[in-house]
Amino acid sequence: MVQSILIADSGATKTAWRLLENGKLIDFHTSGISPYHMSQSQIENLIREEFPKKILTKSISHVYYYGTGCKTSIKARIVARALATFYDDANIHITHDLMGAAIATCGNKAGITCILGTGSNSCFYNGKKIVTNSPGLGYVLGDEASGAYFGKLLVQHFLYKKFDQALEKAFVKQFNLNKDEILHKVYRESFPNRFLANFAQFLSAHRGHYIIENIIEDGLREFFGTHLIRYPQIEKMPVHFVGSIAFHFQDKIDELCNVYGFHLGQILKDPMEGLTKFHQLRSGSKKK
Template sequence: MILITDSGSTKSDWIALDANGKQLFKTRTRGMNPAILTPAELLDRLQESEDLVAHKNEVDQIFFYGAGCGTKGPRKALETLLVNYFHNSKVIVKEDTAAAVYAAVGDNPGVVCILGTGSNCCFSDGEHIEQRVVSLGYTLMDEASGNWYGKNLLRDYGFKNMPTELMNKFEAAYNMDPDYIKYNLYKQSNPNAFLARHAEFIFQNLEERYIKKLLRKGLRKFSRNMILQFREEIKSHEVHFVGSIAYFAQARIKQVAAEFGYEVGNIVRRPIEGLVDYHIKKLQKSV
C-alpha cells in the first residue's frame, strides 16, 4: 500500500493506493506542520484517522508533502515519527512546494506559488525545484496567505479600519472577545491556522471594496517579495497557483499579475488529486 499525503497547517489529506494505482481509501486529519507541532501533537493528529490506524501495518511507502518540511530539523522529526508509526514503510518527506509543482505542472517547467494557510513560491525546470527565499515563519512572511489575511482582518477590526457594516458582519461571524483571541494566538499550538480561519470572511464578501483592496494589497506584497525573485523565469514561463486562497482570489490574482507583468497559468484549489495522478503515472512507468 502507498500513502500520499498533502499537508498544510490546517488540514492533511491522505490517499492510499495499491501497487497498480487503484485508490483504496481517502481520509483527512488536522494539519501536520512539524515546524510548529511537537512529535506528541503530530502523533495525536495522525491517530485521528481510523483508516490510518487500521491499515498502518500494510503501508509500504509514504510520500508526505507538507508545510513546515522545508528545513532539516522539522523534516527529520516528522520522518522519524512516520517511520516509527508505519514501521513497515519507506518514508519520503518533502516540502509542500513539491506537491504544488507536481499538481500544477507535473514534470513541465513553471513558477509555482502556494496560497493556502501559508504562502510560498518556487521554480521548477521540469526536474529540479528551486526556492530563493527560505521561510522565516508566518509572523515575518506568508504574504497573501490565509493567516496573513486573517491577521489583517483582525487588525483592521481592532483598529476600526474596516467599514462599519463589515465590522458588524465580522463580529457576528467570529468570536471577537480579546481574551479568546489572545488565548488562541499565544497558548494554542496552531496560531497560524487560527488566523487563517478568519480569512474565510473574505470569500463571503468578495465584491466589497474593502475586501478587493485587501486582496490586492496581499497579492502585491507576495508578487514583489516572492514572484519577482524569478524575474528572468517569468519572462518565458507562466506563474501557477495552488491553494484555497488562490482559487477564490482568481480575479484579483489576474489583476495584480497584469500590474507586475507575469502570465497566470493553472490555478489548483486542492493539490491532492493532481499529486495522486502524478504518482500513478510514475507507478505505470515503473511497471
C-alpha cells in the first residue's frame, strides 16, 4: 500500500505543508495556525478555505504536524481534531514546532536548537527527545530576537521618534501607518504578533545603518544572554538555528557565537527539508 504522508511546519504567521506520495513531493502554504489563538472550528475553516482542493480529497495515511502552541496535549488535541475532520483515516501525530526544528537540525544527534521566527524558542535535544527547554514567553513578555520582538522595537523607535530623518522617511514610505493605526492594530485587532513581525522586513532592507545594526545586535544578545547561556551542554554541543530571522541575520549570529565561544551548527530558513528526509527514512520512501 502506498503511503501518503502530510508534513506540516506551522508558525504563527504561516504554515508550510508538504505531501509525500509515491516518492513525489507537493508543497503548499497556508496562514499560520496557533491553538492558543484559534478554536478547532477556526482551524477547520482555514484548512477548508486554504488547502488545495486536490489535497483535501486525498487519502492520507499519516499526518506529522509540528506547530507553535502544541506543546501541551490540550492544545495539540485542538489541531488533531481539526485535521481529523478531513483525514479521519489518517494516523495524526501532533507535536510542537521546536521538536520539528530539533529533528531537522540534529537528526539523531544531540545539540542545542533555537527557533527565531515570528516567535522564539530554544531547547537541548539529546538525539531522541527534548530534554530541557528555555522557552519564550510569547510576544508580550518575551520572544527575544523574534520577528514580533524586533517589530516591537522598530515601532517603538518610530513612535518615540528615535529614527533619524532618513529612516523615518523610509519607514513611513514602506508601511504608511500613523500612530493611531498602529495602536489600533496592536491592541484591537486579531494576531498582533503577526502584525508586529511584519515590520522585521524593514531591518533586512536597511542593513548597514547604525540604528538598525544596533537593534539587531541588541535583540540577538538578549536572546543569547537570556536563553543560550543557561544550557550547560552548549560548551560541548553545536547550537543550531531555524527561522527567517536567524536566516537573514546569520552574520550577526556567527559573530555572537564567536564572542560567546559557542560552536555554530546549521542555520536553516525552515525545517521542511530536514523533516522530509527524516520521514522518508522512516517510511522507506525516496524523493523522485
